[in-house]
Amino acid sequence: xxxxxxxxxxxxxxxxxxxxxxxxxxxxxxxxxxxxxxxxxxxxxxxxxxxxxxxxxxxxxxxxxxxxxxxxxxxxxxxxxxxxxxxxxxxxxxxxxxxxxxxxxxxxxxxxxxxxxxxxxxxxxxxxxxxxxxxxxxxxxxxxxxxxxxxxxxxxxxxxxxxxxxxxxxxxxxxxxxxxxxxxxxxxxxxxxxxxxxxxxxxxxxxxxxxxxxxxxxxxxxxxxxxxxxxxxxxxxxxxxxxxxxxxxxxxxxxxxxxxxxxxxxxxxxxxxxxxxxxxxxxxxxxxxxxxxxxxxxxxxxxxxxx
Numbered sequence: 398x399x400x401x402x403x404x405x406x407x408x409x410x411x412x413x414x415x416x417x418x419x420x421x422x423x424x425x426x427x428x429x430x431x432x433x434x435x436x437x438x439x440x441x442x443x444x445x446x447x448x449x450x451x452x453x454x455x456x457x458x459x460x461x462x463x464x465x466x467x468x469x470x471x472x473x474x475x476x477x478x479x480x481x482x483x484x485x486x487x488x489x490x491x492x493x494x495x496x497x498x499x500x501x502x503x504x505x506x507x508x509x510x511x512x513x514x515x516x517x518x519x520x521x522x523x524x525x526x527x528x529x530x531x532x533x534x535x536x537x538x539x540x541x542x543x544x545x546x547x548x549x550x551x552x553x554x555x556x557x558x559x560x561x562x563x564x565x566x567x568x569x570x571x572x573x574x575x576x577x578x579x580x581x582x583x584x585x586x587x588x589x590x591x592x593x594x595x596x597x598x599x600x601x602x603x604x605x606x607x608x609x610x611x612x613x614x615x616x617x618x619x620x621x622x623x624x625x626x627x628x629x630x631x632x633x634x635x636x637x638x639x640x641x642x643x644x645x646x647x648x649x650x651x652x653x654x655x656x657x658x659x660x661x662x663x664x665x666x667x668x669x670x671x672x673x674x675x676x677x678x679x680x681x682x683x684x685x686x687x688x689x690x691x692x693x694x695x696x697x698x699x700x701x702x703x704x
Contacts, residue, residue: 430494432461432469432522434531434543437556442471444552445680447499447526457682458483458498462490469494473682475650489519497524507542508534573605573612573638573665575674575686581701582614583640583669584692590642593671602641603703604633605667612637614703632662640667650685651677 432439439461446457458474474485483498496515500506506527508516516523516534523534524543531544544551573579582603587593590601602617615636617628639662643649649670651659659666659677667686668675674687 432495438469440552440556442469443497443526444549446497447549456483456499456501460490460493461495461497463492463494475683475685493521495522495524497526499526502528506530507532508540513538576612578612578701579605580691580695582703583674584695585703586640586642587669593642593645600642602639604636605638605640606633606635607637608635616703636664638665638667640669643668643670645671649673650675651683656681
């Protein structure tokens with residue numbers, strides 16, 4: 398399958414899609430599906446994306462796909478802060494029925510021309526979530542408002558959506574700042590993993606602790622298990638994040654297990670690799686926090702220690 402490169406620019410809230418014309422022509426025009434906004438599965442996806450956007454002023458985006466059971470699921474796009482865009486650079490997921498992304502208060506709530514172009518090229522509906530309502534761009538080029546102001550609250554009430562206490566506020570998943578100290582912790586873990594090339598491919602992990610106005614790191618005991626680390630006991634009460642290394646021959650992004658664990662323990666999980674540093678939040682959103690040059694100007698003599 399050819400790769401589809403799509404970027405959602407935060408500043409302009411637009412898409413830039415580049416793919417071979419024969420791929421777009423090969424898309425089955427008959428597969429267009431209309432999303433029902435009365436479906437609580439859809440509204441749960443919309444609610445999750447929108448929940449953090451107004452507070453942290455970052456846009457979120459996701460594909461909506463139909464699984465083998467005929468149910469709607471979402472696949473989140475990556476956030477790359479250093480480029481200020483949300484991107485999708487993987488093959489187009491199977492059974493895509495729609496795309497959804499948020500517009501902050503400083504942007505026009507209606508779909509942009511590039512949004513309409515994406516709807517036309519992929520023959521799917523593109524939904525825009527805003528504080529003023531929900532808008533839709535259809536493959537025929539039409540733009541319609543699907544819900545008015547207050548849709549977020551109505552969705553929570555209608556679909557009995559429960560927001561877990563541990564992620565009650567967006568600040569709870571955005572608290573860790575990758576300071577020089579924190580980067581030093583990551584660097585020590587990376588060094589101890591043999592730069593991801595350790596013979597047994599052992600991972601190295603540590604809790605990031607915050608207290609008395611400073612970050613500290615508590616390293617996990619070495620488990621000597623291949624591509625795995627084990628923590629016996631409960632999460633430290635003052636832990637604000639968990640970090641671990643990924644070997645060079647492993648996908649640098651957080652795994653499905655990482656995502657599930659972040660949701661369970663209610664704090665972000667960072668994965669450290671030669672290709673960069675990624676994070677998965679308790680809401681399941683994955684983002685790239687640092688590029689491949691994150692190790693620049695770091696050395697073991699000056700790096701903060703993870704004890």
